[in-house]
């Protein structure tokens with residue numbers, strides 16, 4: 149014990165992985181993944197076996213169809229010897245002809261005779277399948293679980309390999325084999341190689357009949373560069389290498405499932421087994437969505453279609469009864485959201501830059517990919533407003549959702565007003581809330597003065613205004629003269645009151661979003677003490693809109 153308050157004791161742990169016997173660092177000189185690997189979804193097996201309530205038959209069928217829709221060409225559909233549901237699911241896929249011609253199903257079996265036999269029974273009638281056999285090879289499992297020597301463990305693997313070959317020969321169908329030295333990451337690398345090569349010597353693959361050797365991160369025990377070096381070593385020394393598809397199957401115990409996958413691909417892996425959103429045993433399998441979209445963000449086609457990721461996420465949550473974490477890369481609800489002012493400002497400016505320049509590549513600060521590509525909405529997913537937000541983001545929401553092009557200087561005022569509401573109410577404001585605050589505080593403000601009518605005539609080189617106003621329930625007529633209409637109205641207002649201000653800004657535009665042919669005007673007036681007050685007016689008539697904006701500002705000053 150290191151101290152009274154510390155009950156944790158790191159001395160009880162030691163590193164349980166094995167470095168390869170030679171330096172394998174070629175992967176470190178590669179910069180990025182240049183082509184998509186073969187993907188194999190293990191959602192229906194590794195993902196399913198880790199669920200609190202595994203999926204029912206119907207749920208598995210529905211999930212299988214989504215995986216096909218996304219573009220998976222290899223799908224591990226289950227462990228047919230595990231349960232009635234698993235068995236029936238496989239039979240359903242085969243008997244109801246639900247497997248598209250370009251999709252190969254994969255099934256998992258332990259290297260045990262009765263389980264392999266049951267697996268082949270379940271496969272009867274399948275046109276094509278990958279039969280995946282595994283046994284644990286790690287030091288811990290040899291010592292604790294199997295209580296067997298290295299030679300005895302190797303024999304489990306080779307016996308299983310032989311039986312697979314025999315049963316495949318006896319069964320009609322086109323079978324590919326896969327072998328996993330399960331718990332590879334806790335296995336001495338040279339020993340894992342010996343076992344894999346012994347299996348390969350039995351299967352004798354050829355370039356026309358490749359087999360899959362899968363090197364799983366059954367449990368993540370090391371830092372990522374160690375796994376990459378292990379994969380490179382295996383890839384360099386494996387027999388029949390040009391007839392082997394080198395597959396990886398990372399889990400995520402140390403939170404590095406994606407990193408393990410990416411570095412292992414640099415190190416020579418050809419194929420990735422993983423799940424949607426990283427479902428799977430314990431901390432899960434590698435999230436294929438993330439690996440694929442990371443690739444996509446580098447300009448590499450992942451050969452998987454996530455163009456409607458929100459829908460896929462919703463269906464996944466329904467079928468698995470799991471939740472996708474808000475900050476799960478790409479799929480989490482908040483992963484494109486910017487609440488903070490400086491981020492929002494940069495994003496809003498970046499989006500305008502894209503609109504203005506139409507570059508042939510995507511570049512917007514804080515958005516590594518275009519959210520629209522995967523079915524996310526700029527309006528609801530990107531700029532979100534709370535007390536940390538700023539004028540840029542709030543202005544952007546009012547512009548994108550409701551068509552208000554608020555003048556730059558007014559944005560600051562509106563920004564503080566809106567975020568103050570969020571701060572006091574201690575909640576996020578949705579676009580409709582922001583519109584309500586904007587309208588309530590700035591637009592067509594009619595108290596204490598309300599505009600009833602206004603008329604103008606041109607006379608002696610100027611404009612004369614007659615405006616009818618209601619103040620405290622009483623209607624009054626005001627007259628004023630000026631260089632323009634707004635000036636004339638302003639002079640009328642000031643002649644009949646003790647107001648003293650000057651108009652320092654005026655802007656207007658047509659409102660094109662959400663309302664037909666209305667105009668919006670913005671007026672800023674400045675008091676003698678320098679204070680600037682903004683008002684806005686909305687009306688079908690542009691002149692009336694500007695008068696309403698002025699009266700709004702005047703009312704706000706009072």
Ligand SMILES: CC(=O)SCCNC(=O)CCNC(=O)[C@H](O)C(C)(C)COP(=O)(O)OP(=O)(O)OC[C@H]1O[C@@H](n2cnc3c(N)ncnc32)[C@H](O)[C@@H]1OP(=O)(O)O
Pocket residue numbers: 194197227229230231257258259260263282283284293294304330366429
């Ligand atoms: C890392 C992974 O995800 S691997 C996949 C794990 N997935 C699953 O296990 C889900 C499906 N599994 C099951 O339904 C069951 O485990 C079954 C049907 C496969 C087998 O059931 P059972 O035989 O009743 O139990 P169990 O799996 O505990 O068998 C343990 C025995 O198998 C041996 N064994 C376990 N895995 C293997 C293997 N891959 N190859 C050979 N023998 C194995 C164990 O050493 C143990 O042997 P013992 O009986 O001599 O002690």
Ligand SMILES: CC(C)C(=O)C(=O)O
Pocket residue numbers: 194256282328330331362364365366367397399
């Ligand atoms: C069966 C193997 C590949 C597995 O699931 C694992 O090691 O995690």
